[in-house]
Amino acid sequence: EAQVTQNPRYLITVTGKKLTVTCSQNMNHEYMSWYRQDPGLGLRQIYYSMNVEVTDKGDVPEGYKVSRKEKRNFPLILESPSPNQTSLYFCASRRGPDSNQPQHFGDGTRLSIL
Amino acid sequence: ILNVEQSPQSLHVQEGDSTNFTCSFPSSNFYALHWYRWETAKSPEALFVMTLNGDEKKKGRISATLNTKEGYSYLYIKGSQPEDSATYLCAFQVSYNTDKLIFGTGTRLQVFP
Numbered sequence: 001e002a003q004v005t006q007n008p009r010y011l012i013t014v015t016g017k018k019l020t021v022t023c024s025q026n027m028n029h030e031y032m033s034w035y036r037q038d039p040g041l042g043l044r045q046i047y048y049s050m051n052v053e054v055t056d057k058g059d060v061p062e063g064y065k066v067s068r069k070e071k072r073n074f075p076l077i078l079e080s081p082s083p084n085q086t087s088l089y090f091c092a093s094r095r096g097p098d099s100n101q102p103q104h105f106g107d108g109t110r111l112s113i114l
Numbered sequence: 115i116l117n118v119e120q121s122p123q124s125l126h127v128q129e130g131d132s133t134n135f136t137c138s139f140p141s142s143n144f145y146a147l148h149w150y151r152w153e154t155a156k157s158p159e160a161l162f163v164m165t166l167n168g169d170e171k172k173k174g175r176i177s178a179t180l181n182t183k184e185g186y187s188y189l190y191i192k193g194s195q196p197e198d199s200a201t202y203l204c205a206f207q208v209s210y211n212t213d214k215l216i217f218g219t220g221t222r223l224q225v226f227p
Contacts, residue, residue, distance in 0.1 A: 031213040042219035043158075043203065050213055058214065090157060097210055102148055102160030 002027045006091050006106035013081060014114050021076045021109050023091030030096040032074040033058070033103070034066065036087040043090065049074055050097075081113045116140050118206045120218035127194050127225055134190045135221040137204030141185030146207035148215065149178055149189055153200045161189075161202075194225040 004025045013019055025032065033048040035058075045058030049068040063085055065077040074093075078085060088110050092103040119138045127133050139147060146165045150158040162171040167182040175192045191198055201220040208214045 033213055033215070035217075040219065043205075043217040045215060045217075048213040050211075056212070056214070059216070094213060100146070100163045100165060102150070102163050103158070103205075103215065104160070105157035107157050 002104070004091055004093050004104050004106035006089075006109050008109060009107060010110050012112045012114065015082055016080050019078050019081060019111075021078075021089060021091075021111070023074045023076065023106060024072050025074075025091075025093040025104070026072065027093060027095070027104065028071065029093035029104070030071070031094040032068065033092045033094075034064070034074070034076045035090045035092065036060065036085075037090065037108075038087050046076070046089075081111075083113050085111065086113045087111060116206065116208065116216050118204060118216050118218040120202075120204060120221050122221060123219070124222040125224070127223070129195060129225055129227050131194050131225075132190065132192045133194055133223065134188050135202065135223075137187045137189070137218055139185050139187070139204070139206040139216075141183060143209065144182045144185075144206075145209050147180055147182075147187050148205040148207065149187070150203040150205065151200050152203055152220070158203060189221075191223070194223070196225045196227050199223055199225050 034046040035043045047066040049055045091106040095101040149161040152158040164180040169180040177190045180187045201222045203220045205215040205217045
């Protein structure tokens with residue numbers, strides 16, 4: 001089944017404790033992105049990657065890191081999480097530069113930073 | 115700063131009513147406009163990706179139109195059903211050689227039986 005898989009689905013942690021949210025897709029998509037969703041603000045893009053070893057900042061990259069060492073994986077790293085990073089996070093993938101290809105979203109990760 | 119606006123913010127309709135909502139986006143440097151349907155506790159699912167001015171797309175009772183010259187897209191739902199209750203998101207794709215998408219804040223639709 002074609003899917004984007006994120007782990008964990010839920011995480012409660014404390015300020016400053018490094019964490020990684022994994023994302024993997026099995027559709028051989030070139031493009032992958034991370035979004036955060038906050039009430040009243042909609043989906044905001046954190047980082048995106050258009051190929052292995054190619055990443056770009058989205059609208060809200062501060063406090064996050066990403067890497068794309070393999071085509072299928074795009075982990076999101078919070079080196080020193082803070083309470084303002086409490087949010088719902090979505091990973092998404094897209095086939096590539098074709099104009100009519102939509103995003104495929106993972107199920108989301110709800111992160112609470114205390 | 116590129117801005118995508120959706121209106122209304124929320125909508126309550128009776129089962130059987132037809133409804134529509136708007137997505138406004140920058141009319142310059144248009145590449146594509148995406149529509150997604152997002153049910154509570156699930157992930158957003160793609161409805162349409164539209165690229166050409168005057169484009170019309172349809173999926174069952176849901177259809178969308180696109181006007182790139184004036185920078186808006188309409189989403190229509192004919193004969194709304196309770197299962198149509200969801201948040202409808204649009205996203206503006208900035209150009210061909212980027213995966214940068216700018217999302218609106220969505221229109222939350224609730225359909226009462």
